[in-house]
Structure formats: structure tokens, C-alpha cells
Amino acid sequence: MAPQKDHEVNRIVMKFGGTSVADIERIRAVAARVKAEWESGKQVVVVVSAMAGVTNQMVSYCHALSPNVDMREYDAVVAAGEQVTSGLTALALQAIGVPAQSWLGWQIPIITDDAHGKANILGIDGARLIRCLEAGIVPVVAGFQGVCPADEAPSATQVDSIATLGRGGSDTSAVAIAASVKADRCDIYTDVDGIYTTDPRIVSAARKLDRITFEEMLELASVGAKVLQTRSVALAMRERVRVRVLSSFDESTDDSGSSVVDEEEVMEKDLVTGIAYALDEAKITVSHLPDRPGIAAAIFSTLAAARVNVDMIVQSVGSDGSTNMTFTVPKTDQAAAISALEAAKGDIQFGAIQSAQDVAKISVVGVGMRSHSGMASTMFTTLAERGINVQVISTSEIKISVLIKAEYLELAVRALHTAYGLDDQDGGRQNG
């Protein structure tokens, strides 16, 4: 079976981030890019972020006024940024002969829950947007925002409120809108030109991927590859929205960028797709634990009660026969985790707590791992050859992660990139 060609694409979502609409000139460039797709006969929905810097300014105003910001009001304030760019982008399109109309979250509507500042989309009624598209008009949707219906958040005032999806939420808006209008594709225009096998700042031989599966992207995004917001990838996978990442600063053709697609669409699967890293975790070791059942439960329920997210976990037996538990938490949660455990010392009866921040997590990701053994041994051999000690290991179906000393980060990423055959050269998925 030959590699599939894209099926006919008639309806797309084009999402532009804050740097892409940073000023009047950039907004004009966005309009020109939209016009090119529109002139080719496609129905186009545009989704825009706020002008770069505007959201930060609004956030700083809020924090300057109140030590304890009411998130309902925060949302009313910060959502204004996308409102402005959606109107301006519609005007820029009209000015070059493209019928266009701005759409705010409450106008579509994009219904959310009441978690103001980090709201979840509960549903989007695509009917009005589809009517707009079918009338030949380009809808320009304010990203990052929805509306929380009054009956989701009963109050004395009983009124629908603006809710924002949290930082980076415009990607999620775009994917959700693509699903609601049954778009053939969702193009995310950003300031990078695609998804790479690893961070090109560390590995000069990093290769841009033409295609990556949702699950791979999800693992890469959640472990630190910041091209797409994790939520948007998870949503795209669930709703089966084809996502393409491409640069709004690159004037090249339609074939640029990286596509995030269903696994079935990727033929010759690479064993390993990419290597991600994260420097935002801290390691905590609780040592000399009593050797009795339920001790792990005691530790992690204590942390859960303190709302600490635990990532990697390993249990080990020390040279003196004692039991130790090592795990990682976000660096921002480190202090909270330790004080929660100290407070529970009477129950858990551990000996000591040690922690370290100079650690890096490196993850090798690829759907090919499902069907191939031996992937882990390549990783351990490669690291061992460079004298890099592995402190914690965790695995999933399509990912192996290790925790190492942070100072070895670049060395390890480069060595693994080569060992898994990812270095840029002819062939491979790029040309597949």
C-alpha cells in the first residue's frame, strides 16, 4: 500500500499565535495568508490569539490591583485581547476583498465549565460558524475564550460569564472549533516551522518531522516539547482532528510544516520519533521506610492530598536492606511535597527525606516501540557508554523516560539522537 495522499481538503481552520498578530503589519500578513487559502476554494475558519504582550499586560494589571485575583474578572479582562485581534483580523481580510466576520466565545457559543482562568470546553455548537462559512464569509474566532453558562455556575447574578482556557488555550480553541465544524485540517501557525526529532538548539542534526502520530506528539508535548499545548493534542486525538504545525514567518508552500495524524496514516513507522527533555522536575527520596504493605499508598495519598503531581516513581532496597522510595515532582511543588511528608512522618515512619533539583528527564518516544523489543537496552547502553548514571526509569507503551544529572543533558540527548538513527540524512519519514 502506497503512502496515502491527503484526501481532498475543503474546510480548514487556521490558527495564528500572538507573535503572528503582534502588530498591524503582521495582521495584514495573516490576512494575505488566509486569502491565499480562501482563493483556492477552501472554506476557512481563522482563530487568533491576542497581540503578543497584550495578555501579559492585562495579567499584570490584574495582579497589581488585587493580591487574590477573582478569576471571573481576570477572564473578562484578559479575553479582551483576543476580542481585539479577531475584530482587527476581520477588518484586514475585508480590506483585501475577503468577506469576514469576528466571533467571540459567547457568540458561537463555545461552552465551558466554570473553572475560570483554566476552563474546559464542554461543547461547541458549530452550526452558526458553518452557516457563516456556507454564506461565503470567513469567521475569525477569538481564541482562548469561551462562555460559562449561568446554570454552570449558579450565583445571585445568574449571568453567562466569559471564561478563558488558560495560557496557550488558543491551540485548544482551534482544535475544538475544527472538530465542531468538521474541518478537514487544523493548521497551527506559530514561530517555529514544525515539530523536530529533538530540540535543534541542542542537536544541530535534529530533523523536522513531516508526520507524527497524536500519541507521539502527546508524549513529546507533555515532556517538554512546547510546540503545541498538550491539551490541544489530546483533544485532536480524541476528536480525530488532523493538525498541522507550520511557521507564520515562513513564506514557503503548502507542503511545509509537520502534520499530527492518526497512527494508521503513518506507514513506515520509525521505531523512535523523537527525544524530549524536561528540566522542571525535582527528585525526592524518602529513605529507610518500614517494610510493610501499604507504605507506597501512605506516601502518595499524602502527596495527593497536598495536590502535588507525582511523575516518575521507583522503589529500591538500600545496601543495608532498607526500603527507599524515589519520585519526581514539579520543582514548583517540591517544598509543598516535602512539608506534607514531614507532617505525616508519624504515620509513614520514614527515616529521612532527600531532594535534588539538578536533574533532567529525557524521554525517547515512538509508536514503533509497541512492536519492537530492545528499545530500552539501546538507551541504557548508550548512556552507560558515556558514564551517565540513570537515577529513575519510567516507561509507557510508546515512551521510555530516564532521570539523569542535569549536567549531562546535552550529551545524553545528542548521543541518543544518533543511537536511534534520528540524525538528519536522506530517507526516513521526512520524505516518506
Added chain:
Amino acid sequence: MAPQKDHEVNRIVMKFGGTSVADIERIRAVAARVKAEWESGKQVVVVVSAMAGVTNQMVSYCHALSPNVDMREYDAVVAAGEQVTSGLTALALQAIGVPAQSWLGWQIPIITDDAHGKANILGIDGARLIRCLEAGIVPVVAGFQGVCPADEAPSATQVDSIATLGRGGSDTSAVAIAASVKADRCDIYTDVDGIYTTDPRIVSAARKLDRITFEEMLELASVGAKVLQTRSVALAMRERVRVRVLSSFDESTDDSGSSVVDEEEVMEKDLVTGIAYALDEAKITVSHLPDRPGIAAAIFSTLAAARVNVDMIVQSVGSDGSTNMTFTVPKTDQAAAISALEAAKGDIQFGAIQSAQDVAKISVVGVGMRSHSGMASTMFTTLAERGINVQVISTSEIKISVLIKAEYLELAVRALHTAYGLDDQDGGRQNG
């Protein structure tokens, strides 16, 4: 009968203009002022403009993008300014212990027609705001904006749209909201401390008025006293909303400012309340008209078809027995008026058109004129004594307006201010 005391005031609207919410510090000062009223036991609705300068910035963005701005999109863009200040002001109130909540036009809702950019309020449902007040919460309403329901402006997209009331529309918002919640008073905080007998920059003896009637204010506002937007005064008169104008920069007590009230509330009526002027009109004279019925109708229907607003009108007979028509139009309409008339020259059969821009309109206003004769002769005598020629005269029940050469403006205003006994001195309405 002694001057009436204010009846018990339990519910007020406080409206703050752009300079009053220009930055975070000013917003804090607004919150403190609101808190003082709230702590005295009143129910308070706050109405805010955009931060000074923000609306102008948004307008300039729109015009930079499009030579022919779609006013629906313009409204979506510029309304964001008030959205931001309403949220920020609510946060500032919360920070000092006052429960507060922002309200946008579509949330209340404030229903408008579809005249985007200069929409008219069709109705306000005060029920939600009243529920908010009765729950002990201060609603902070974004001024200047409402929502045009989809069925007011049928389109392919059938969605409610943000509509703005035009520049200065926040005053109108405040008065309309005061009517809808049956407020006892609407306080307009601005950068002047009240309404004066005339422009204090021209007449140093100008006196602040404690009280002025709606009709007087309407005449003063429409002829150039720019303290309150004319529409807001007309609305206040119709809805019988007590309006008070006061300075947001003045820290003095509750008794400051000027009140705009029903005529019945003003006891010892002054003959003349104030003297206004306008420099934004041009004079046009159409000469050597045929002496036949319907000639005035021919001229003014031509101008009406060209959407030119005509203000003062006088018909005269020249020394040669010919008929002339002189009238004033806004300077911005002068060219359109002349070209419309030239185009209709075949029908109207006039001799020539002359026009002049160096004219000033001066108006003497006072409800006392209704019951007193001789007011006009004081005006003409005073002007004649200074050698000032009156070019056009128009009168209403409570106003006499004259058109003079612009260079006499200051002289005429000062002379009339003295002649009508308005110069600052003991007694008078100020201490009444």
C-alpha cells in the same frame, strides 16, 4: 417654600470617564470613592469608560487596516476597552473589601439597534443588575456598549453583535442604567467639577451652578458646553433621572458638583442660567432666490437628502428686493451642503451661494425666559453697545442664539455674562 432637600438616596449610579480610570492608581481611587458611598449604605452601580487613550488607539488600528471600516468589527474592537476597565475596577473594589462584579452590554443585556458605532439603546433589562445589587454586590458596567440582537440585524450568521453608542456614549449608558434600575441619582464623575454659567476659560467670573434644569442643560450641551453628552441629557429628561456632574479629581464632600434636575425642583429660577458658544458651524447664504412659494422647502429638502443638518435659519430681503436665505450647518458638512445645492440649481434657480467659516454662535439659556419678556432686548442692546453685528438669530422657549463674527466671541460672552447678572458674587442659585 424652602429649597427642597434631597429625598433619601438609596440607590445610585456612579459613572467614571476615561481620565478617571486612566491607570491602575486612578482605578484604585475610583474604587475608594465607590466604597465610601457603599459603606454609607447605598446600593451602587458603577459605569466605566475605557482607560484614557485606549479607545483612540483601537480606532486608529481599525483605520490603519481598512479604508472603509465595517462598523460591526469596529464595535467588537473598541468595546474591548470598557470590558477591561470594568473587570479591573471590579478587582480594585474586591481588593478593598467591596463585593463587585463586572457586567458587559450583552450580559445585562443593554439592547440596541444595529446602528453600529452610534447605536441607540432600545431597552435595558434591569432585573439582573437589581438582583446583583440586592445580593450586596456592586455591579461594574462597561459603558459605551450594548448588544444588537440577531433579529434586529438579520444576516447569514444570525448572531447577537456588540454595538457601541458612539463617542461619549458612556454618559448615555449611565443614565439609561440609572433609569433601568430606578436609581435615585446618576453621578457623572468627570475632569471638571460641575456645570458653569459659561466657559471659565473665557469668563473668569463664571460661576458653578448648583442646579440646572434638564432643558437648560440640553440647550447648553447641544450648543457647545461639553460637560455632558447631549443624548444622555435628553434621556435623563425623558426618564426623569436626576443627574449630578462632579469631579473625580476633587476629594471634597458629597455636596460638590452640579445637579441636573426637573424644573419643579428649581425654586427661585434665574432668568438666565448660562451662556454657551459654538465655533463648529459655517454660515451659508443662498441669494437672489425666485419669489415663489415652496422655495424654502426646495432648499431644505435638498439639504436633508444630502444628510446635512441645518441649525439656524433666516430669510431676508435684499436692498434690491431679492430674497436671500441664510442658514448654518456643521463646518464638516459645509462642502456637502454647497455641492448638493449647486447640483439642484436648475430646480431652485438661485443666484449665488456664499459661505463663511469665521462665525460663532452664542446662546443665552434659561427656563426663566418662559415667563419673562425683554430677555432678547438685553442681548441685542449689549451686543450693539460693543459694535457687534448679529448675522442670524434663532430662538426657542428657553434660549436665544445669535450668530456673530468669530473674532468677537470672547468679548460677546463676557459682556452678556455681566449683562445677565451671572458674574460670581454672593447669593444666586449657587447657595440656594
